[in-house]
Amino acid sequence: MKREFAVIGLGRFGGSICEELSVEGMKVLAIDINEHKINEYKNIASHAVIADSTDEQALKEIGIKNIDHVIVAIGDNIQASILTTVILADLGINKITVKAQNDYHEKILNKIGAHQVVHPERDMGRRLAHSLISSNILDYLELSEDYSMVEVMAGRKMIGKTLKEMDIRAKYGCNVVAIRRGKQMNVSPSADYTVQEDDILIVIGADKDITKFERQLIMDE
Numbered sequence: 001m002k003r004e005f006a007v008i009g010l011g012r013f014g015g016s017i018c019e020e021l022s023v024e025g026m027k028v029l030a031i032d033i034n035e036h037k038i039n040e041y042k043n044i045a046s047h048a049v050i051a052d053s054t055d056e057q058a059l060k061e062i063g064i065k066n067i068d069h070v071i072v073a074i075g076d077n078i079q080a081s082i083l084t085t086v087i088l089a090d091l092g093i094n095k096i097t098v099k100a101q102n103d104y105h106e107k108i109l110n111k112i113g114a115h116q117v118v119h120p121e122r123d124m125g126r127r128l129a130h131s132l133i134s135s136n137i138l139d140y141l142e143l144s145e146d147y148s149m150v151e152v153m154a155g156r157k158m159i160g161k162t163l164k165e166m167d168i169r170a171k172y173g174c175n176v177v178a179i180r181r182g183k184q185m186n187v188s189p190s191a192d193y194t195v196q197e198d199d200i201l202i203v204i205g206a207d208k209d210i211t212k213f214e215r216q217l218i219m220d221e
């Protein structure tokens, strides 16, 4: 069954969400206060409507209550983003995802009823910083305030050793949840798995433990 989405604010972020959801065959209602933006997206989204999302009546008339998941991608105008989120929460929308501009904005959004707050610039900055630290760190994803997931190329010190020998959980407090070798994905690898060159490990743990793991097993090659 097709799920229904609405994207409010068609800047670079909202616009790319709208495009990608449409490519994936989802029904997307695109909303923006700016007529040019609506003209740009009217052939991409299922529907595109000019509206000010801080106007509760306008949102009701569009039929926003029938939408499963609303993404608020209003950027610079933090006040409009907050007001829109309050209205959507009041209307009882099932799932509200909002783009935050900064940490204060994020805190407020969490308090007023956003179900998910994303912070793309900050998250991308962190991911890039991790990949800059070592070419072996391929990706980094923040799972919560204190936990992260990293995708790393097996360090030289790991090659030929089993997971048991390295004792990653006991020594570093991290869990190797999967290992990719070429096209093969080994989820929950057993303790006697021997790491080979070019293996890619997916590791989850507390930030401080991940840092220790990266420093001791992945970096200083």
Ligand code: ATP
Pocket: 008, 009, 010, 011, 012, 013, 014, 031, 032, 033, 034, 037, 051, 052, 053, 054, 073, 074, 075, 076, 077, 080
């Ligand atoms: P990005 O980095 O994603 O491009 P941005 O910071 O440039 O985002 P803005 O241009 O501030 O984002 O806003 C994104 C879109 O939200 C714009 O197209 C703008 O017209 C729209 N927008 C702003 N306020 C409202 C509102 N009250 N109702 C509907 N759309 C709005």
